[in-house]
Amino acid sequence: MVDPMPDDWSLPEPPAAPVLQPYDLRCEHLRTPHGVGTRTPRLAWRLASDRRGDAPTGHRVTVRGPGDVLAWDSGWIDGQDVSADYGGAPLQSFARYTWRVETRDGGSAQSWFGTGVLHDDEWRAAWIEHDPETEPPFEPPTDHREPRTPRTAHLPAPRYFRRVADLRPATAVRIAVTARGLYELHVNGHRVGDGELTPGWTDYRRRVPYQVYDVTGLAGDGPLCVGAILADGWWSGSLGWDGRQQAQRYGRHPQLLAQIVAEHADGSRTVIGTDERWRETTGPLRYADLLMGEWYDARHALDGWDRPGFDDSSWAPARVAGTDLTVLVPSVAEPVRVTQDLTPVETRTRDGRTIVDLGQNIAGRVRLTVRGAPAGTHVTLRHGEALTDDGRLYTGNLRSAEATDHYVTAGRAEETYEPRFTVHGFRYVEVTGHADVSVLGRATHSDTPVAGEFTCSDAMVRQLMSNIRWSQRDNFVSVPTDCPQRDERLGWTADAQVFLPTACYNADVAAFFTGWLADLRCAQTSAGAVPDVIPHVITERHGTPAWGDAATIVPWHLYEVYGDERVLRDSLPSMRRWVDHVERHNPGLIWRDKVGSHYGDWLQADVRTDRDVLATAYFALSADLTARAAAVLGDTAAHERYAGLRERIGAAFAREFVSADGRITGDTQTGYLLALAHRLVPAALVPAAVAHLVADLERRGRRLTTGFAGVGLLGPVLSAHGHADLAYALLHDDRYPSWGYSIKRGATTIWERWDGWTEEHGFGPVAMNSFNHYALGSVGAWLYGGVAGLGQEEGSVGFRRPRIRPLVGGSLRWAAASYETPLGRLASRWEIADGVLRLTVRVPPGAVATVHVPTTDFASVRESGEPVAGVGRTASALVCQVGSGLYSFTSAWG
Numbered sequence: 048m049v050d051p052m053p054d055d056w057s058l059p060e061p062p063a064a065p066v067l068q069p070y071d072l073r074c075e076h077l078r079t080p081h082g083v084g085t086r087t088p089r090l091a092w093r094l095a096s097d098r099r100g101d102a103p104t105g106h107r108v109t110v111r112g113p114g115d116v117l118a119w120d121s122g123w124i125d126g127q128d129v130s131a132d133y134g135g136a137p138l139q140s141f142a143r144y145t146w147r148v149e150t151r152d153g154g155s156a157q158s159w160f161g162t163g164v165l166h167d168d169e170w171r172a173a174w175i176e177h178d179p180e181t182e183p184p185f186e187p188p189t190d191h192r193e194p195r196t197p198r199t200a201h202l203p204a205p206r207y208f209r210r211v212a213d214l215r216p217a218t219a220v221r222i223a224v225t226a227r228g229l230y231e232l233h234v235n236g237h238r239v240g241d242g243e244l245t246p247g248w249t250d251y252r253r254r255v256p257y258q259v260y261d262v263t264g265l266a267g268d269g270p271l272c273v274g275a276i277l278a279d280g281w282w283s284g285s286l287g288w289d290g291r292q293q294a295q296r297y298g299r300h301p302q303l304l305a306q307i308v309a310e311h312a313d314g315s316r317t318v319i320g321t322d323e324r325w326r327e328t329t330g331p332l333r334y335a336d337l338l339m340g341e342w343y344d345a346r347h348a349l350d351g352w353d354r355p356g357f358d359d360s361s362w363a364p365a366r367v368a369g370t371d372l373t374v375l376v377p378s379v380a381e382p383v384r385v386t387q388d389l390t391p392v393e394t395r396t397r398d399g400r401t402i403v404d405l406g407q408n409i410a411g412r413v414r415l416t417v418r419g420a421p422a423g424t425h426v427t428l429r430h431g432e433a434l435t436d437d438g439r440l441y442t443g444n445l446r447s448a449e450a451t452d453h454y455v456t457a458g459r460a461e462e463t464y465e466p467r468f469t470v471h472g473f474r475y476v477e478v479t480g481h482a483d484v485s486v487l488g489r490a491t492h493s494d495t496p497v498a499g500e501f502t503c504s505d506a507m508v509r510q511l512m513s514n515i516r517w518s519q520r521d522n523f524v525s526v527p528t529d530c531p532q533r534d535e536r537l538g539w540t541a542d543a544q545v546f547l548p549t550a551c552y553n554a555d556v557a558a559f560f561t562g563w564l565a566d567l568r569c570a571q572t573s574a575g576a577v578p579d580v581i582p583h584v585i586t587e588r589h590g591t592p593a594w595g596d597a598a599t600i601v602p603w604h605l606y607e608v609y610g611d612e613r614v615l616r617d618s619l620p621s622m623r624r625w626v627d628h629v630e631r632h633n634p635g636l637i638w639r640d641k642v643g644s645h646y647g648d649w650l651q652a653d654v655r656t657d658r659d660v661l662a663t664a665y666f667a668l669s670a671d672l673t674a675r676a677a678a679v680l681g682d683t684a685a686h687e688r689y690a691g692l693r694e695r696i697g698a699a700f701a702r703e704f705v706s707a708d709g710r711i712t713g714d715t716q717t718g719y720l721l722a723l724a725h726r727l728v729p730a731a732l733v734p735a736a737v738a739h740l741v742a743d744l745e746r747r748g749r750r751l752t753t754g755f756a757g758v759g760l761l762g763p764v765l766s767a768h769g770h771a772d773l774a775y776a777l778l779h780d781d782r783y784p785s786w787g788y789s790i791k792r793g794a795t796t797i798w799e800r801w802d803g804w805t806e807e808h809g810f811g812p813v814a815m816n817s818f819n820h821y822a823l824g825s826v827g828a829w830l831y832g833g834v835a836g837l838g839q840e841e842g843s844v845g846f847r848r849p850r851i852r853p854l855v856g857g858s859l860r861w862a863a864a865s866y867e868t869p870l871g872r873l874a875s876r877w878e879i880a881d882g883v884l885r886l887t888v889r890v891p892p893g894a895v896a897t898v899h900v901p902t903t904d905f906a907s908v909r910e911s912g913e914p915v916a917g918v919g920r921t922a923s924a925l926v927c928q929v930g931s932g933l934y935s936f937t938s939a940w941g
Contacts, residue, residue, distance in 0.1 A: 050506060051513030052407045052795065055387040056520060058500045058865055061872050064095040067103060067150040067892055071867070072158035074146075076558035076609075077381065078496070082163030082223065082259030084377025086138055089611070091130035092148050092156065093871040094892040099932030101892045103127045103150055110135055110146040113310075118144060123151070127893045129870055130611075140165045141221045141259070141308045141316075163223060163259045163377045164306075170372045172306040172320025174227070177206045177327055178366035179300075193333060193342065198285075198449055202334035205278040205468065206301070208365060210325045211355050213270045214309040214317055220266045221308050222273065225257035225375065228301025229280035229335075229468050233353035234265045235272050242382030243491055244337075244470065247525040248281040249562065250582040251297045253569040256378040256562070257304070271309075274353035277301045278335040278468035285338040287584055288446070288534055296584050302368045304375075326362035335468035338448040338534050343464055345457035346422060379565075380558040381494045383525055385411065389488035395438075401478040402440065403486050408432055408474040408796040408819050410521035410531035411491035414465040415454060418483040422458025426480040427451060430473035432532055432818040433810070440477040443813040448534040456481075465489070470524060472532025472819050474795065493523045495554040499837075501830050503862035508778060508830070510790050515824035516553055518797040519546070522821050523556075526563055526582065530799065530817035537580040538563065540597035541649065542822045545759050547604050549827035552837075552866060557609045560601060564614070567598060568621045575628030579644060590628070591643030592662035593756050598625040599669040603676060610845025610869050615676045619685075622673045626689065629666050636692075636699040638662035648717040650800045650823075651754030652784040657713030660704050661756060664721035667696040671725070700727045709735025716743055717757030723768070724760045737768045749776040751784060759825030762833050766854055774829070775857030786826065797824040835864030835875050840897060845869045851888050852899035852924070853877045855940070870894050871931075877901070884940035892931040899924040902938035909937045 062070050069092040074080055076091070090108060108131045110119040119135020131148075138144070142162050149155040164170060195202075214220060222239070224232050225246045232239040239260050246256045278284070283295045307319040330349045333342040351357045392406035403413075417426055430450040433441040442450070450471045454464040470491055478484050501512050522528045526538040527546075543563070550556050563581060570583035577595035579588040589595065602618035605611070632641035639659055648656040670693040677685035704712040704722070709732040711718040719740035722728050728736045744750070753761060765774040781787030784801030792804060799820035803811045810816065832838040836853030839846050846868035853862065853875055863876035871891030878885050890896040900908050900915070901924050908915045908925045915936070919926035925938070 051510045054513070054517070056497050056516060058497045058867070061093070061095040064097050064154065066152050066154045067094055067096045067101050068154040069093070069148045069150060069156040070095055072148065072156055074158070074160040075379065076555070076561065079159055081161040081261060082257065082377045083160050084163045084165065086165055087133050088160065089130055089132050089613070090146055090148070091869070093867065093869070094129060094150070095871055096892045096931060100930040102931060103129070103893050105151045106131070107149045108146060110144050112144050113139065113142050129893070138162050138165060140169050143261070161221070161259060161261065163257065164375070167372070170306065170320070170375070171318045172304050172372070173322050173370045174302040174304050174368040175208070175321045175323070175325055175365040176300050176302045176368040178363060181363035196449065198447060199334060199336070199339050202336050202339065203279070203300075204329040205276055205332045205335050206327050207274065207276055207330045207349060207352055208303055208325050208327045209272060209274040209352065209357070209359060209362070210319070211270050211272045212307065212319050214266070214307070215268070216311065217266060217309040218312055219261070219263045219310040220271065221259055221261050222305060223257050223259045223308070224275065224305045225255055226277055226280070226282070226301060226303050227251055227255060227298055228282040229278045230303060231276045231467055232260065233274040234262045235267055236351070236354045237265050239265070241384055243385060244280065244383045244468070244525060246378060247380070247383065248582060250566045250569045251282060251374070253374060254376050254565060255374045256376050258378050258382070270355040271307070272353055272355040272357070273305065273307060275303055275305065276332070276467065277303050278332075280337060280468065284336045285534065287537060321365070323364050323367050325365040326359050327365045328362040332467070335466070337469055337536070338450070340449055340451040340453070340471070341466040341469045342453040344455040345462060345464065346455060348457065380562045381496070383491060384494040385489045385491050386494055386520070387490040389490065391486065391488070396482065397438070399479060401482070401484065402434070402438065403476040403478065405474055405476070405488040406795070407488070407517065408472070408521070409488055409490045409517070410470055410472050410524055410819070411489045412452070412466045412469065412471060413476055413486040413488055414463060416485045417454070417456055417462045417464070417481055419460065420456040420458070420462070420481045420483070422456060424456040424481050426454045426456065426478065426484065428454070429477040430471040431475050431477070432473055434475060440475055441810065443810065444816045444818070445532055446534045446813070448532065450532065470531065472521060472530060490520065491524070492520045493525060493559055495523060495556050495559050497553070498555045499552040499831060499864065499866040501835060501864040503834065504860040505779070505858060507781065507787055507790055508859070511786050512827065512830060514790070514794060514796050515549060515821065515827040517795060518819055518821040518824055519550055519553055521796065521819050523559060530820050532819060533817060537584065538582060539580050539594070540567070540577065541594040541646070541755055544597040544600040545755055545825050546821050547601055548759065549825055551604070551608045552828060552831040555867070557605060557611065560605055561614065564601060564618060568618065571598065571621055571624060575624035576641070576643070577625055588644050590641055591645055592638060592658070592665045594646070595625060595643065596665045596669045598622055599672040603672040606676070606679070607844055612679055615679055619673070619676050619680060619682070622669070622676055623685065626669050626673050626692070629669070630692065633666070636663070636666070636696045637703050638666045648754035648756040651715070651717060651757070652752045652801045654715045654752045655713070656715040656717040656757070657704070660712050660718045661721060663696065663700050663704070664725050664727060667693055667700060667727055668725050670696055697727050701729050705729065705732060705736070709733075710739055711736060714739065714743065715752060716740060716761070717753050719743070720753070720757045720760040720764050723764050737770070741770055741773065744773055749773060750780065750782065751777050755822045758823050759828060762826060762829030766829070766833050771854045771856050774833070778826070779857055786823070794818065797821055799823070831864050831866065834859070834862050836899070837864050837866050837873055837875055846873060847894060849873050849890060849894050849896040851875050851896055853886065853901065855879065855884065855901045868894070879940050882939060882941050884938050886936040888929070888934050888936070890929060890931045890934070894931060896929050898927045898929055898934070898936070900927060900936045900938055901940065903941060904939035907939035911935055
């Protein structure tokens with residue numbers, strides 16, 4: 048077993064801090080956002096200190112606006128908060144603000160944010176589109192016809208738009224842009240921004256996010272040319288099953304909207320919006336589709352099209368498509384970006400086909416370089432996750448997605464092409480049409496900041512964590528999708544909620560899920576049912592147990608991790624409507640009616656968990672989380688109502704599904720895991736229920752059977768009930784079904800199904816077989832929170848009271864994890880050598896951590912050489928309590 052491929056998704060060290068030092072400043076969960084749309088943005092920071100026991104006693108925030116005018120001075124605020132809601136003068140639209148936070152003992156840091164449109168009546172733009180009655184100026188050349196397939200025959204060419212304006216003299220120029228579709232913005236010959244697939248995917252019927260760019264540095268001394276390339280994207284391109292038939296989910300043609308705002312020295316502003324004065328045409332992009340791929344003919348490149356002096360007299364005027372701007376919302380999440388380049392690990396050519404192996408399954412595209420090809424040479428790029436036994440590209444699991452890019456050369460000595468408006472899920476690329484080519488893989492995903500890292504002594508477990516992290520990256524593409532390669536790529540709600548704890552450890556996903564939750568609330572039916580996929584595009588699928596429960600699970604977990612109560616304030620009405628919907632149709636409190644698609648424990652192995660058990664367990668959980676959310680927000684009546692409902696559901700569950708000997712109906716691992724994890728087994732019967740779970744595992748040779756709903760609970764439940772040895776046995780297992788089984792067969796991402804490929808049957812069912820799907824990677828949260836021990840005490844929010852309780856076991860000699868909590872860095876590392884366990888922990892300023900030091904001799908526990916009394920004991924650990932700082936414990940082991 049070799050170490051996994053290195054990736055660029057690494058966690059930077061916090062700054063050295065002789066005094067209490069703020070770092071990683073954020074506004075609305077984002078670092079230096081350009082288009083903040085709230086009038087009271089939340090400003091937040093983390094803290095570092097090299098001094099033990101350091102804790103903030105107060106902070107001061109100052110904000111300066113245009114002209115360096117002081118907009119807000121919070122004054123010194125006592126306490127340990129690491130965030131503040133802006134409370135100064137009204138913010139101006141399209142303005143830049145700098146802000147500084149100071150701690151009482153001298154630490155300080157500065158950042159900035161830019162505002163978007165803060166008042167709806169400030170919009171001066173209209174939606175524009177191609178006028179289909181205008182004869183397109185471009186005709187395919189007679190010497191090269193496009194051999195389109197039935198699935199690509201209907202795909203339109205992306206449109207090129209431009210407008211030239213003289214805004215001189217301007218002291219600042221900003222542009223707000225969005226599209227119903229996808230856009231790429233250009234100004235004076237330069238591409239603007241590094242976002243991909245902008246503006247992203249939302250429920251366009253209710254919410255279309257816009258982005259704001261400061262282009263002052265590109266404006267120059269002459270006229271300003273603003274251009275944009277507009278493609279179908281999710282708006283009117285292929286989406287979901289059978290891309291050809293499922294195109295145009297939202298609209299028939301893409302539309303563009305842009306507003307240019309120029310500031311002048313006298314304080315005045317010039318505003319120019321999209322209208323009929325913009326001009327448009329087609330160009331070298333013959334089609335661009337998320338599922339099918341892209342076709343680019345370099346012979347017809349529009350050189351200089353985005354510069355002021357370009358002759359656009361043959362271009363047609365754009366058509367105004369509408370002026371309804373009520374759907375416009377500021378973008379609240381990080382954009383999709385190219386985050387890493389991958390050099391091929393192997394290239395081989397046979398029968399005129401070059402197969403390139405990137406060594407890693409990714410979502411993204413390739414940069415193609417072609418050398419010495421005559422003009423008109425047609426180079427084809429096909430993408431796949433695997434190879435067949437005879438070394439050919441395997442594409443059976445793509446279903447109707449063609450995932451094929453075409454490039455037609457211009458005839459230069461060397462040419463480079465990179466797709467703009469498509470994304471593929473692949474490890475291998477097949478290149479045909481020309482021999483002298485090279486490719487570079489480009490990983491493309493929502494650029495959520497890295498929050499955590501885990502590593503250990505076992506190469507297979509390291510590969511497992513690498514697979515989990517890559518699957519998260521590859522499937523967080525604007526929304527949390529289920530796969531990046533086939534004709535689906537939908538935001539399945541259960542997949543997202545079961546993986547969320549792992550996702551939060553790996554990355555800061557507060558902003559990412561804030562936008563997704565807004566779409567969930569928009570899609571919830573008037574009766575309270577939640578669709579199975581968000582954004583909602585499959586109208587007949589909603590109200591499913593474990594899927595619809597994302598409405599309660601996601602906001603509560605985000606609150607617990609990030610400590611931002613606003614997510615509960617926004618979501619509590621939705622949470623209540625969801626629970627009320629289930630209760631209304633199931634007055635007996637066993638969830639059997641209105642169960643939607645009821646997938647059960649999806650893709651479990653060789654068993655069938657009782658669906659009523661699963662549904663009712665989730666019903667109880669959602670009622671419990673709704674009660675907790677109401678309590679946080681001070682809604683006593685709602686808290687009492689849903690807390691009482693939770694107790695009644697628990698009693699009904701016990702009567703219906705828990706036998707006198709502790710057996711759960713169905714007798715499956717997931718059934719026991721759900722019942723135990725959510726406290727649905729009467730206390731007196733918990734040991735018996737645990738014994739049945741253990742017996743099932745032992746009877747199967749210590750093999751799992753869990754699917755999506757149960758897999759993430761294996762480690763936590765077994766560990767909590769004294770069976771960490773079994774959790775480790777599952778972690779290290781490499782037989783079918785297990786994580787190790789896929790890793791032994793070369794997996795670099797998490798497979799969708801345990802039997803994605805087996806020795807007996809080869810590739811799994813092509814109807815549903817992704818090799819890049821994060822749901823079964825939910826074990827990642829246990830690696831952080833169990834193996835490395837990084838968690839927080841019951842009732843703690845935002846890691847104010849961390850719990851460091853490492854599970855020493857399995858075949859591991861050491862394990863380590865680091866995690867950026869809202870307060871700062873939390874970390875642990877344990878190692879066993881020569882009968883001594885060494886545990887190093889790091890606690891952020893302002894936190895008080897409970898540390899469980901594993902030991903076989905309590906008297907041997909030392910911290911930096913000094914004896915430790917501790918504040919309590921468990922069967923195998925001394926419990927200590929420490930403030931912020933770096934601590935090194937040693938103890939006897941074995």
